[in-house]
Amino acid sequence: MDPACFSTTQRLSCHMMNPDLFKPSPDRAQTAPPPKPSRSKSEQIKPEPAQVVVDPKTGRSYFKGKLLGKGGFARCYEMTDLATNKMYAVKVIPQSRVSKPHQREKITNEIELHKTLQHKHVVKFSHHFEDQENIYIFLELCSRKSLAHIWKARHTLTDPEVRYYLRQIISGLKYLHNKGILHRDLKLGNFFVNENMELRLGDFGLAAKLETVEQRKKTICGTPNYLAPEVLNRQGHGIESDVWSLGCVMYTLLCGNPPFETLDLKETYRCIKEVRYTLPPSLSPPAQKLISAILQKNPTDRLTLDQILSHEFFTKGFTPDRLPPSSCMMVPELNPPSPAKKFFTKMAKSLFGRRKSKVEKNPSEEKDDISKLVSGIVKCSISRQMSYKTVGATEVTSPTGHQASSGPLDTQPEEESRKSASRSFKGTVASSTDACEDVLTPASVAESAMKVLSNCLSTMPAASKNPPCLSKPKPFIWVTKWVDYSNKYGFGYQLSNKNIGVLFNEGTHLSLCDQRRTVHYCLTNNKHFIFQAEALPEQLQSQKQIVELMANYMEQNLMEGGDLNCEDQPPPTSSPLLLQWVKTDHALVMLFNNGTLQVNFYTDHTKLILCKSSDSSYLLTYISRERVSSTYPLSVLSERGCSSELRHRLRYVVQLLQHHADA
Known part of the structure; x- marks a missing residue:
């Protein structure tokens, strides 16, 4: 995927797995992008992949299901292996979009990087192949979509829910940073949620290797509402830039909108550079303190990931072990369960429980x-x-x-x-x-x-x-x-x-x-x-x-x-x-x-x-x-x-x- 490193007046990210790419969301500044140069007819028309896609090397067949999301560069479909019935989320990239050497190199780099990642809170890479029409990247299917979808249904989340999700994000992010990888596009739409309400960090189209200060990439890429000041000032990307984005994610989940969002993109950038935002009084004091400690202009003044987990927001607050699926749509009841409720919950997890003895009732x-x-x-x-x-x-x-x-x-x-x-x-x-x-x-x-x-x-x-x-x-x-x-x-x-x-x-x-x-x-x-x-x-x-x-x-x-x-x-x-x-x-x-x-x-x-x-x-x-x-x-x-x-x-x-x- 083209990492879309544009000037500050342009839309900065083309996320091909986010189905709400062209809708207002906390992931994007709500301003119209400038007109794009006209494309050739072949580039404007993206033919649908065949109903059954065949790997030309192995002969394995995959049945194309529903469209999961689309962007300017690729589309993502649900696909099923007809031999095993296993389902995948598949990025489909037209060959016409990687006709130039630097475009293909970026796709190759993304694939090679993602193949090396194996972590509980990172979207699993399965395999890839290509035919004459498309490149197909097979990934773990997360049936509950993303935090962006949950945000749209809920608008704000409770402190325990935010702690639940942030712990998993930080776990995956620490893994990436320890491997010397920067994500560079942390946002709600890139945090995917599976059937069991477990979070997976995904989309590595903008990811890059961590470099020394002198060698750091100084291109401006990412999503406007989540960009760190040093990125806008072209001082380069470091792990502190990912931490800044994490603070914006926390703020968005708790407050209902990104901290620096305005109706004008240039004004959003001014607010970011000046670290000008408001902490609503509805936020709990620990949440206010943690957000303030993350959104620091100087990267060296920001908390590290370990320091975030040691903050009182996490240590003095209840974090649920799991969230119910209903929390995707409504505020969950998160009171610690009683022993009786624990018993019934455990019994309900079994698909076909054993026969229970009758209990006499008066x-x-x-x-x-x-x-x-x-x-x-x-x-x-x-x-x-x-x-x-x-x-x-x-x-x-x-x-x-x-x-x-x-x-x-x-x-x-x-x-x-x-x-x-x-x-x-x-x-x-x-x-x-x-x-x-x-x-x-x-x-x-x-x-x-x-x-x-x-x-x-x-x-x-x-x-x-x-x-x-x-x-x-x-x-x-x-x-x-x-x-x-x-x-x-x-x-x-x-x-x-x-x-x-x-x-x-x-x-x-x-x-x-x-x-x-x-x-x-x-x-x-x-x-x-x-x-x-x-x-x-x-x-x-x-x-x-x-x-x-x-x-x-x-x-x-x-x-x-x-x-x-x-x-x-x-x-x-x-x-x-x-x-x-x-x-x-x-x-x-x-x-x-x-x-x-x-x-x-x-x-x-x-x-x-x-x-x-x-x-x-x-x-x-x-x-x-x-x-x-x-x-x-x-x-x-x-x-x-x-x-x-x-x-x-x-x-x-x-x-x-x-x-x-x-x-």
Whole structure:
């Protein structure tokens, strides 16, 4: 990548992994760049990479997914290795942009530098190759994007959160400095966050080797709001320049905007050179002191990274071990957990927990369960252990990717939810059923599915194609659409019989059935209530509104998941309940109380549905990437074999179930 070392009146960085490159953000001064010289037609038009990219040397194929970000120099895509299903973030650089020797040299230097880096808080470099059209750099995929995205959703973060992120940034930065490497472009958009809310320092397009004072690079490059005074004064880059940028990052996260941001770029530079900024009174005294000690004009007066970690801001303040995914969108609850909460949290981390013994409840406790319906506290039920490996507030990925953004649904006031949680559940007549002693749990459903699929694969002969499918399989119920809104409420889904269900974060379940005429409500102890919609108790109205919001969103924005005939469905009142859902790096897994297992693969939108037929034998339905469904008796697959495409997916599901059964 061209490191964009321009004059002070120009935009100074082209960050090719930051999706908000051309939007106002704390990473950029909010002023229009000067007109750029016209480019040739070949430079102006950047053709999309092929849907399947092949490494010309190894022959390995990669499926191109969604666009993660773009800049003036390159684009970044999600790509999946078709042989292993491993997903990467891939920088794609057109060959036309490296036609000159100095341009190719910069890309080569970036690759060679990044290849040498191995640290927990540095984006992992995997490999690279090129073809006639592009250069492809394969990097670790960080599914929760960057601190820039979190900043845009939150605007300001709490002191404990800032300590959490800064500790990881400093860890990665110390590693770089110890190797004699300056990053030179520290900003929110270059701090990436993975599935586990762990931070990774990335984008080394402007990185350089640390030189002596006399040999230091004196070009002005970086991002305007984060440039150190000595860089603007062309005194050269040292590790102190990275420390200055770190202080700007801290200020931005705590205050909501960079310390020297103005509407005019030249004025921003004057403020930086004069170290002219304001510390809001809302900042805690330790935070004010630390920022002041970092943003010193003289580089030698700034704190070192070790001194920053020894500052009272860190030593006298609480730093969480982990942050919940919901913190990407909302202020997290970070009180030290009680022993009971620690137990439940540990249990929830297991995808498919062991069966727990029943706990006796007195009538008053049973009655109180209903009052906790929208408390918002994630808990594990006794007979339905649930895990939440989620991505927080997700985005609409594609017409067939059934994830939704938080925006369209974010209309239910949290205060109302808290009020409804305190109301009692009285005076309403409803049909109900008690919890069954031998009710299916996620563990038992997963165990059965793993057993039958393992047996099928163990006896399956080699085959080049799938056997003939059933011409008219008996209809069954499956998930046609889904929406992950667990950052606030829960997981919603639409079944093939048009019933809508939501599994709420605190373990209760509410379904709109029979064309929304009846409401099914299930407590965490599996006690069921069925109401007529017009006779629904006031205490459940808040949850019903949330279900309706998700239902309307799915109806208006999401496509059906395949071509399975939804006519002649089983009776709507017999709809299965979702026991548990989980996201892996590659798929969404759903387990139901009728023994059904459904797995939706993200990259190509293929699906596997394992369910029992009327004679208790198993049927497997495969929905291809062309959205064409085929149903096979599992016994037929076991005897006649199947295509490598289907076999690969079956093995993945078995390995997934086995891995978490052993957890």
